[in-house]
Amino acid sequence: MNRIKSLFERKHSNILNVYFTAGYPNLEDTFEIALGLEGCGVDIIELGMPYSDPLADGPTIQESGSRALKNGMTLDILFTQIEKLREQSELPLILMGYFNQVMQYGDKKFFERCKAVGVDGLILPDLPLHVFERDYHQLFKELELTISFLITPQTPDSRIRKIDSLTTGFIYVVSSYAITGAKKGIQPYQIDYFKRINAMELSNPKLIGFGISDHKTFTIACEYAEGAIIGSAFIKALGGLGSLPERINAFISNIKMKEEINS
Amino acid sequence: MIHPATNSAYQVDDLGFYGEFGGSYIPEMLYHNVEYLRKNYLNIIYEDQFQKEFKDLLKNYVGRPTPLYFAKRLSSHFGTNIWLKREDLNHTGAHKVNNTIGQILLAQRLGKKRIIAETGAGQHGVATATVCALKGIECIVYMGSVDIERQAPNVSRMKMLGAKVIPAESGSKTLKDATNEAIRDWINNPEDTHYIIGSVVGPHPYPDMVARFQSVISEEMKWQLKEQIGSENPDAIIACVGGGSNAAGAYYHYLDNENVRLVAVEAAGLGIHSGESAATSVLGTKGIIHGSRTLLMQTEDGQIIEPYSLSAGLDYPGIGPLHSHLIQTGRAEAISITDDEAMDAVFLCSRKEGIIPALETAHAIAALEKMIYKDSDHIVINLSGRGDKDLGTFIKYIADHEQD
Numbered sequence: 050m051n052r053i054k055s056l057f058e059r060k061h062s063n064i065l066n067v068y069f070t071a072g073y074p075n076l077e078d079t080f081e082i083a084l085g086l087e088g089c090g091v092d093i094i095e096l097g098m099p100y101s102d103p104l105a106d107g108p109t110i111q112e113s114g115s116r117a118l119k120n121g122m123t124l125d126i127l128f129t130q131i132e133k134l135r136e137q138s139e140l141p142l143i144l145m146g147y148f149n150q151v152m153q154y155g156d157k158k159f160f161e162r163c164k165a166v167g168v169d170g171l172i173l174p175d176l177p178l179h180v181f182e183r184d185y186h187q188l189f190k191e192l193e194l195t196i197s198f199l200i201t202p203q204t205p206d207s208r209i210r211k212i213d214s215l216t217t218g219f220i221y222v223v224s225s226y227a228i229t230g231a232k233k234g235i236q237p238y239q240i241d242y243f244k245r246i247n248a249m250e251l252s253n254p255k256l257i258g259f260g261i262s263d264h265k266t267f268t269i270a271c272e273y274a275e276g277a278i279i280g281s282a283f284i285k286a287l288g289g290l291g292s293l294p295e296r297i298n299a300f301i302s303n304i305k306m307k308e309e310i311n312s
Numbered sequence: 313m314i315h316p317a318t319n320s321a322y323q324v325d326d327l328g329f330y331g332e333f334g335g336s337y338i339p340e341m342l343y344h345n346v347e348y349l350r351k352n353y354l355n356i357i358y359e360d361q362f363q364k365e366f367k368d369l370l371k372n373y374v375g376r377p378t379p380l381y382f383a384k385r386l387s388s389h390f391g392t393n394i395w396l397k398r399e400d401l402n403h404t405g406a407h408k409v410n411n412t413i414g415q416i417l418l419a420q421r422l423g424k425k426r427i428i429a430e431t432g433a434g435q436h437g438v439a440t441a442t443v444c445a446l447k448g449i450e451c452i453v454y455m456g457s458v459d460i461e462r463q464a465p466n467v468s469r470m471k472m473l474g475a476k477v478i479p480a481e482s483g484s485k486t487l488k489d490a491t492n493e494a495i496r497d498w499i500n501n502p503e504d505t506h507y508i509i510g511s512v513v514g515p516h517p518y519p520d521m522v523a524r525f526q527s528v529i530s531e532e533m534k535w536q537l538k539e540q541i542g543s544e545n546p547d548a549i550i551a552c553v554g555g556g557s558n559a560a561g562a563y564y565h566y567l568d569n570e571n572v573r574l575v576a577v578e579a580a581g582l583g584i585h586s587g588e589s590a591a592t593s594v595l596g597t598k599g600i601i602h603g604s605r606t607l608l609m610q611t612e613d614g615q616i617i618e619p620y621s622l623s624a625g626l627d628y629p630g631i632g633p634l635h636s637h638l639i640q641t642g643r644a645e646a647i648s649i650t651d652d653e654a655m656d657a658v659f660l661c662s663r664k665e666g667i668i669p670a671l672e673t674a675h676a677i678a679a680l681e682k683m684i685y686k687d688s689d690h691i692v693i694n695l696s697g698r699g700d701k702d703l704g705t706f707i708k709y710i711a712d713h714e715q716d
């Protein structure tokens with residue numbers, strides 16, 4: 050069974066999804082970071098495929114992507130790294146990137162390769178809903194890959210319903226009007242929006258992302274959804290001091306508050 | 313009012329495609345605004361009051377119609393009949409203002425209080441800052457830091473006009489990156505902000521909307537040619553293509569008239585295969601840039617390649633989806649011109665006609681050197697802009713070449 054689906058069957062709250070850019074800070078760090086996160090009890094790993102022009106991302110993720118590309122990261126290297134990771138880890142794993150990367154690799158070939166190396170799901174923010182429905186919906190079913198679409202405070206209810214009907218895995222609830230990396234805290238209008246989404250009783254679980262950066266914001270997000278996604282804040286932490294495992298451990302302990310880690 | 317040319321093979325379809333190019337590949341955060349535009353742009357821009365105000369501003373503020381001038385000395389130099397469509401004589405010095413006038417009227421009707429724009433050569437930035445001043449609306453222009461340096465006069469003009477110029481420091485620090493930053497700004501400010509894209513690029517409906525605003529160029533060409541040569545149709549129309557807005561405007565009313573050759577001139581930079589080029593139709597493959605499926609320069613892994621041209625307005629790794637379609641179907645022919653060839657054309661036009669063209673425009677003039685034509689032909693060159701903004705580049709070029 051798809052690892053993301055089985056996770057959501059087992060666990061319904063406080064799900065922590067951590068994003069990091071593959072190949073950052075160093076080309077071969079992907080493996081160690083993923084295992085480090087798993088060791089800290091992270092539930093889902095979202096691996097960013099570094100891209101030259103990441104429209105939905107802020108400076109932190111963008112810079113980590115440029116660095117990863119300078120380090121020589123390519124999709125083939127990334128797939129090989131994931132294959133190796135799968136020898137040791139059964140953690141649910143999502144690839145996040147931009148549709149141009151998929152198209153240039155060859156769309157069918159890309160998704161089949163995802164399946165073959167053990168990727169569970171995809172997030173492609175600039176893949177239009179109708180293109181997915183027309184060209185890939187069936188293929189994703191056959192390959193048992195999940196797809197998570199984004200919703201924002203401006204997404205109308207009718208479109209949220211449509212997104213819910215095409216999404217598998219979880220819905221990515223973008224917390225505010227923002228690119229990634231914004232850190233304004235959580236405002237009252239966002240809470241209203243989270244409540245509005247909850248009241249819709251969607252068929253998919255929800256993870257809240259964008260602007261989730263610390264214990265406080267993670268906790269609030271978990272009140273209104275099955276869990277949350279942390280990206281830029283973790284990437285900043287990866288650039289900090291200490292060994293990689295120390296940096297990862299310190300960051301995740303802080304998010305979860307230490308006592309939770311080995312429970 | 314009827315929307316012109318809706319049954320053409322070269323018009324956009326309902327999903328925003330020209331053949332296989334175009335569409336709207338955007339993150340959900342932009343969906344609301346872009347979808348609203350898609351549903352409403354035609355109704356808004358063909359509404360009587362809108363058209364009235366648009367035409368009035370083009371006439372009395374921009375100074376349209378722009379002349380169609382028979383360039384006698386260039387004609388005898390090239391041995392054919394050359395007509396210059398003088399977009400350089402528009403207020404602010406380029407065709408860009410045709411679009412910004414249209415979009416500021418649109419933004420007002422959308423109730424937006426803040427305008428953002430990207431700019432390469434600074435002409436679109438100046439044209440946007442100008443219409444924002446005209447309407448008293450806040451204006452923020454993103455510009456690559458490389459371009460801020462090479463187009464300094466336009467940066468000063470934007471500031472004079474009250475706009476805030478924000479340097480884009482990512483990637484190649486040119487037009488592509490300025491566009492990325494503008495899109496990010498729009499994601500962060502979706503409610504009060506309208507994004508005035510400066511060319512026929514971006515997600516649907518932008519390419520079509522910008523082409524319609526620029527189509528006034530070929531609308532005028534038709535009656536001006538009729539008046540001067542007795543026929544609406546030239547044998548060829550030549551325009552430079554960065555994103556392709558001046559070309560789209562100059563071609564627009566001739567798209568379905570296959571007897572009129574359409575020539576799209578791209579920047580080859582230091583040479584098409586030098587690694588320092590922006591000749592997208594030759595070097596590009598199908599992909600997605602700034603929300604549109606089109607030809608673009610990219611690596612095998614789908615990373616967008618940083619282009620190069622001495623001319624900031626052509627230094628873009630893609631072309632608008634209409635142009636990808638025109639070139640792919642053979643409706644338009646593409647010609648690439650190097651920095652040096654364009655510089656020669658700057659001097660040629662200056663000294664034969666007393667018109668200093670923009671460096672972008674000079675690429676279109678230089679294309680005559682590479683085209684086959686008859687001496688009886690009537691060829692229109694869209695003179696997209698004037699060269700004042702490039703004086704620094706020209707002076708440096710003269711100095712460097714005097715040393716050789």
Ligand SMILES: Cc1ncc(COP(=O)(O)O)c(C=O)c1O
Nearest residue numbers: 435511554555556557558625697
């Ligand atoms: C004078 C002039 N011509 C041409 C261009 C290229 O743009 P487009 O291809 O959209 O006409 C620019 C862009 O800045 C310009 O300033």
